[in-house]
Amino acid sequence: MVERIRLICQHFSFILFMYGGRIGIHLGSSLPCFSCPFVQGCAGHCYLMVLQRSHVGFQTAFDIMFSSGILHIFWPFAVFLLFFIPLSKLWCAWLCPFCLFQDWISMIRKKLGIRPSIWIRETRDRVKPVKYILLALLIIIPIGIANFGLHSDWGLPFCQICPARPILPLFIGKLDYFHIDMTNSVTIGFTLTAMILTAGFLVGMFFKERFFCIFCPMLALMHLFRRLSPVRFEKNIHTCTGCGNCERMCPVDIYDVHLEKEQKNVLTEDCMGCMTCAESCPVDDALSFSIGFKKFRLPLFSSSNSYLAKKWSNK
Amino acid sequence: MPSVLLKFLLLICLPVIGSLNPNLVGVWAADHAMFSDEMLRIEFLTMEKHHDGQVSQTFAVYPPERAATTVSILFQENKKSMVYKAVIKNNTFTIFVNKPSRIRLFAIVKARETTHVLHTNIVLFGNSRIPVQRIPAASEGRILKTIPHISLISADTYYWHQTGIPLTFTLGTNFQPALFNSALPALNVIENSHIKPVTADKEHPFHFIYTPPLDEKLRQSGYTAFRQDTLFTEISHWKNRYHLTYALKLHRSRHAYDNHGAGAAVLGSGIFIFTGMILYKRRTRQWWNE
Numbered sequence A: 001m002v003e004r005i006r007l008i009c010q011h012f013s014f015i016l017f018m019y020g021g022r023i024g025i026h027l028g029s030s031l032p033c034f035s036c037p038f039v040q041g042c043a044g045h046c047y048l049m050v051l052q053r054s055h056v057g058f059q060t061a062f063d064i065m066f067s068s069g070i071l072h073i074f075w076p077f078a079v080f081l082l083f084f085i086p087l088s089k090l091w092c093a094w095l096c097p098f099c100l101f102q103d104w105i106s107m108i109r110k111k112l113g114i115r116p117s118i119w120i121r122e123t124r125d126r127v128k129p130v131k132y133i134l135l136a137l138l139i140i141i142p143i144g145i146a147n148f149g150l151h152s153d154w155g156l157p158f159c160q161i162c163p164a165r166p167i168l169p170l171f172i173g174k175l176d177y178f179h180i181d182m183t184n185s186v187t188i189g190f191t192l193t194a195m196i197l198t199a200g201f202l203v204g205m206f207f208k209e210r211f212f213c214i215f216c217p218m219l220a221l222m223h224l225f226r227r228l229s230p231v232r233f234e235k236n237i238h239t240c241t242g243c244g245n246c247e248r249m250c251p252v253d254i255y256d257v258h259l260e261k262e263q264k265n266v267l268t269e270d271c272m273g274c275m276t277c278a279e280s281c282p283v284d285d286a287l288s289f290s291i292g293f294k295k296f297r298l299p300l301f302s303s304s305n306s307y308l309a310k311k312w313s314n315k
Numbered sequence B: 001m002p003s004v005l006l007k008f009l010l011l012i013c014l015p016v017i018g019s020l021n022p023n024l025v026g027v028w029a030a031d032h033a034m035f036s037d038e039m040l041r042i043e044f045l046t047m048e049k050h051h052d053g054q055v056s057q058t059f060a061v062y063p064p065e066r067a068a069t070t071v072s073i074l075f076q077e078n079k080k081s082m083v084y085k086a087v088i089k090n091n092t093f094t095i096f097v098n099k100p101s102r103i104r105l106f107a108i109v110k111a112r113e114t115t116h117v118l119h120t121n122i123v124l125f126g127n128s129r130i131p132v133q134r135i136p137a138a139s140e141g142r143i144l145k146t147i148p149h150i151s152l153i154s155a156d157t158y159y160w161h162q163t164g165i166p167l168t169f170t171l172g173t174n175f176q177p178a179l180f181n182s183a184l185p186a187l188n189v190i191e192n193s194h195i196k197p198v199t200a201d202k203e204h205p206f207h208f209i210y211t212p213p214l215d216e217k218l219r220q221s222g223y224t225a226f227r228q229d230t231l232f233t234e235i236s237h238w239k240n241r242y243h244l245t246y247a248l249k250l251h252r253s254r255h256a257y258d259n260h261g262a263g264a265a266v267l268g269s270g271i272f273i274f275t276g277m278i279l280y281k282r283r284t285r286q287w288w289n290e
Helices: A002-023 A047-052 A070-087 A090-095 A097-112 A121-127 A130-147 A157-161 A164-172 A185-207 A217-224 A245-249 A276-280 A305-314 B002-013 B024-030 B032-038 B138-145 B216-220 B260-284
Strands: A231-235 A287-293 A296-302 B041-049 B055-062 B072-077 B083-086 B092-097 B100-111 B114-125 B149-154 B167-172 B188-191 B194-197 B207-210 B226-237 B240-251
Touching (some): A002 A090, A002 A164, A002 A276, A047 A157, A047 A217, A090 A097, A097 A164, A097 A185, A130 A157, A164 A185, A185 B260, A245 A276, A276 A296, B041 B114, B041 B240, B055 B100, B055 B114, B083 B092, B092 B100, B092 B114, B114 B149, B149 B240, B167 B226, B167 B240
Parallel strands (some): B114 B240
Antiparallel strands (some): B041 B055, B055 B092, B072 B083, B072 B100, B100 B114, B167 B207, B188 B194, B188 B226
8 A cells, every 4th residue: 555655746746847847847856865866857956966066056156055056056955855854865765757667667677587686784874874974975075176176077067977867867858968079188087977876876776676776965965854844753662573574575675773773763874755664564563654743643544464464455 | 033023123123322332351351459449348347146136247348449438228129118227437338137138238439430339148047036127228229220230140949059050140220221233242250259251041031140159168167158259340321431340259059969869878788788687687586586
């Protein structure tokens, strides 16, 4: 049931974000999902691009940044928060077009009967910092361009290597971004990296569900501000039997939910709120997603033994 | 055929009102230094982003040697009819914008019996709520409706004009350009200090197609680097002579150097190698220990 609703939401948002601009919908440039600005006619732009731009992002000279000019960086961020706060990381698994693309690739793998790759915990721990490093670089490099004379072709560094940039325009029939830009050494370096990463991620997302999300700097950015959101993912540590279903069913192999013994809040840094873990938990209310603050809390979904039994009997 | 007939009819029906100066190209090409003194020029100087979000573009203006009056700078924003004037100080002037704007700029000066008209378009991305201080020029602005000028009619979908992309120019006049002798190189361009004729569009009379060649210097510079080309011509209307110029700010081509074959090769090889690596790993290790 939850999976089905999520798929409907994902497909609806995919159509909205990818083609909404063609019917006049424009949601601005601060969306907390991969609604790629390189898709002409999209309904809004990914906030990561704004972060890297001049004047509204970090490609801004220090004298402007540390003056009233900071407001121009702040406003898009405030809009980003306005979008992010009500839904938190549910944006990723429920609305992000690139996440749906990855799910399609996974569906093909499942149809072909190929088993997914499973990462051991050490590997998961090793790749965790990558998204934070990417987030830091997409802020530091634009600062370097505006203030330390870095070549301007380093502009939009993340967009230049983001696999969504060549892949998502395919859905409007545009193949333009599968190329090596031979303009100069900087552009060759970026486009070569982009093509290698795109190949790597395409293969990766075939063998592992939501492979790109593990490295996504947007997820890192969202995690930094998760406390502002009323969306909660909680574990009842007293009722949990420690069966490990949540870890086994998690598309990105999060083990923290399974192992958590003290904290109630288990919305970990890699969690995208897909609710697969809660769906597969056999204990009533052991895992629950809810929205709201303290007394005014609205349950979104809670684990249930009967729900799980029904789900598996249907399969 | 119909265009030839139309030209013929216009030649017969209308009084003789305009012609090209046939000696123009030969004379000025021979002596570029002298040519520079004879024409009204502007130079794109710095574009600056200000603390309050306004963006300014500064220009240097070089009037012709024998200019009888001071150069008047008039501009319009985003195709609106309101005309403003800019004040020249120390041969420079600055235009401010507070929102994304396409500026149509005209510089006009009279030198003896010749009226020099310079035209250019520029896009600036201002982002401020603070209104820009401008001097309206309603009375002077009326001249823009009638004054002949070189006009850029195709600018592709890019807001920055790029090398390698054909640009179509025409002459904006309220008198009949059909009378120009199209056998002559009617429109010329100064490209890195060299004068070249601009090709006439065979399909559309009085349209000229200029494809700025790719530039190695721009290629190595960043995407914000630019060079300036100047298109010019001279026309006459009764006893009035007009020297028309268009200042063209050019950035490097964004797609001319794209190699799609190499991109596909790298992508294909990457997919092949990564798939091979994963399959090899799967066959040589236990699956639960990946």
